[in-house]
Amino acid sequence: MRDKRMTADEVGSEIKDGMTVGIGGWGSRRKPMALVKAILKSNAKDLTVVTYGGPDVGLLCAAGKVRKLVYGFVSLDTIPYDPWFKRARETGAIEVLELDEGMFQTGLKAAAHRLPFLPIRAGLGSDVLKYAPELKTVRSPYDDGEELVAMPALKLDVALVHLNRADRHGNAQYLGPDPYFDDLFCLAADRRYVSCEQIVETFDGPPQTLLLNRMMVDGVVEAPGGAGFTSCVPDYPRDEARQREYAEAAADLEKWADFEKRLLA
Amino acid sequence: MSDITRAEICVTACADLFAGAGETLASPMGLIPSLGAKLARLTTEPDLLLSDGEAFLLTPESTVEGWLPYRQVFDVVAHGRRHVVMGANQVDRFGNQNISAIGDHAKPTRQLLGFRGAPGNTINHRTSYWVPRHSPRVLVEAVDVVSGVGYDRAVGPFHDIHRVVTNLAVLDFNTPDHSMRLVSTHPGVSVDEVQKQTSFPLTATDVVETRLPTDEELELIRTKLDPDAKRDKEVPS
Numbered sequence: 001m002r003d004k005r006m007t008a009d010e011v012g013s014e015i016k017d018g019m020t021v022g023i024g025g026w027g028s029r030r031k032p033m034a035l036v037k038a039i040l041k042s043n044a045k046d047l048t049v050v051t052y053g054g055p056d057v058g059l060l061c062a063a064g065k066v067r068k069l070v071y072g073f074v075s076l077d078t079i080p081y082d083p084w085f086k087r088a089r090e091t092g093a094i095e096v097l098e099l100d101e102g103m104f105q106t107g108l109k110a111a112a113h114r115l116p117f118l119p120i121r122a123g124l125g126s127d128v129l130k131y132a133p134e135l136k137t138v139r140s141p142y143d144d145g146e147e148l149v150a151m152p153a154l155k156l157d158v159a160l161v162h163l164n165r166a167d168r169h170g171n172a173q174y175l176g177p178d179p180y181f182d183d184l185f186c187l188a189a190d191r192r193y194v195s196c197e198q199i200v201e202t203f204d205g206p207p208q209t210l211l212l213n214r215m216m217v218d219g220v221v222e223a224p225g226g227a228g229f230t231s232c233v234p235d236y237p238r239d240e241a242r243q244r245e246y247a248e249a250a251a252d253l254e255k256w257a258d259f260e261k262r263l264l265a
Numbered sequence: 266m267s268d269i270t271r272a273e274i275c276v277t278a279c280a281d282l283f284a285g286a287g288e289t290l291a292s293p294m295g296l297i298p299s300l301g302a303k304l305a306r307l308t309t310e311p312d313l314l315l316s317d318g319e320a321f322l323l324t325p326e327s328t329v330e331g332w333l334p335y336r337q338v339f340d341v342v343a344h345g346r347r348h349v350v351m352g353a354n355q356v357d358r359f360g361n362q363n364i365s366a367i368g369d370h371a372k373p374t375r376q377l378l379g380f381r382g383a384p385g386n387t388i389n390h391r392t393s394y395w396v397p398r399h400s401p402r403v404l405v406e407a408v409d410v411v412s413g414v415g416y417d418r419a420v421g422p423f424h425d426i427h428r429v430v431t432n433l434a435v436l437d438f439n440t441p442d443h444s445m446r447l448v449s450t451h452p453g454v455s456v457d458e459v460q461k462q463t464s465f466p467l468t469a470t471d472v473v474e475t476r477l478p479t480d481e482e483l484e485l486i487r488t489k490l491d492p493d494a495k496r497d498k499e500v501p502s
Contacts, residue, residue, distance in 0.1 A: 100384040101339070101380075105339055125411070178334040
């Protein structure tokens with residue numbers, strides 16, 4: 001079996017200008033921050049970032065990496081609003097596709113299943129469709145004739161996810177309470193990179209925790225603390241002090257350069 | 266029991282949102298709606314399902330009775346056995362809600378959370394709103410961005426905006442054109458005051474006073490659910 005171990009910087013160098021990059025986790029939870037930092041250090045630009053957004057969004061916006069953002073929300077959980085995301089939006093710096101959370105999942109699922117779209121009710125009547133006129137509806141071909149949103153596939157060039165454990169072949173395990181949508185991100189992407197707290201020879205715990213198998217993964221990065229400051233339970237909770245420091249620096253441009261330098265050191 | 270606070274009245278008004286819900290997932294956002302849902306489960310709605318806000322369903326004794334990661338929450342949303350109580354940066358006369366952005370969506374004056382699950386929630390199952398600071402800036406004539414879908418834009422078979430509970434009053438949409446109606450004002454609040462704090466005219470016939478918590482409810486709120494009185498920070502008396 002193949003050994004897929006690589007470094008975070010090697011993953012960073014795989015990200016090319018204009019790519020669509022899906023980022024796993026949820027809000028400020030189990031974000032692949034070590035891989036996001038590798039993008040910050042790379043020359044990649046004009047990215048389309050697809051994410052249930054947390055500080056990954058703010059950091060990439062701060063570095064000017066984002067051309068377009070596809071999201072259902074951006075939040076730091078214990079801090080409702082991310083200052084960098086707010087700034088990027090309020091200055092019109094980024095193009096956006098803002099979706100309902102369920103539409104977002106449905107788009108990933110369509111991509112994972114190699115379908116052009118999947119139907120969903122969410123979005124009807126709301127302004128999601130108003131601000132994304134490229135989204136179409138479809139009428140049920142059955143007797144009900146119901147009109148539904150035809151959520152297009154959210155195809156990804158690259159998926160970046162962080163799990164608790166992985167082996168060198170790309171099988172990977174989550175040990176927290178929620179898998180989030182990391183498996184879907186991988187199935188929706190051409191190139192799939194997983195960072196983990198620890199690379200192991202064999203897995204402990206129930207087999208249901210083995211979220212990713214090696215068919216779904218192209219590269220494995222051992223990155224202890226690689227989700228920090230977001231949470232990666234049970235290995236560690238969110239580092240609220242560091243998150244506050246991030247948010248304060250993000251809200252005050254005079255503090256930002258120094259914070260970013262320390263973050264990437 | 267005496268010295269009933271406004272926050273406690275809001276908690277029981279939120280508990281009453283779940284009357285008759287039975288085996289339904291209650292998804293309250295914010296402290297007061299959460300206390301309300303827990304109170305309902307301990308009193309009139311023992312069959313209610315409650316999540317810890319992460320991935321577990323918990324009994325009132327905080328033992329895990331189920332697993333509900335986000336992917337399964339989305340299944341419940343589509344399946345429909347859910348009553349969400351969302352916040353609202355803006356809510357309008359027909360129950361449209363905005364948690365996305367203030368101003369022009371292309372370049373907002375104030376970016377908020379995003380659509381989150383509001384479009385899917387409101388099109389799939391019962392939805393109520395909690396407004397801790399009832400003011401003309403929140404109760405607006407028309408929302409800037411439609412996140413949650415109101416009655417004038419409702420489509421599909423499952424749209425059901427139930428009530429709006431605020432720090433001043435309880436409102437619903439039980440009028441011929443589904444515009445907002447004042448159901449009850451909290452003790453000490455006048456109909457005029459609610460109208461003054463609302464940017465559009467409310468239907469206000471047969472307005473009653475919001476009920477007071479019972480002694481049993483007060484005991485549960487004060488000793489079991491919120492002994493540190495965090496509720497008073499969300500709604501000062």
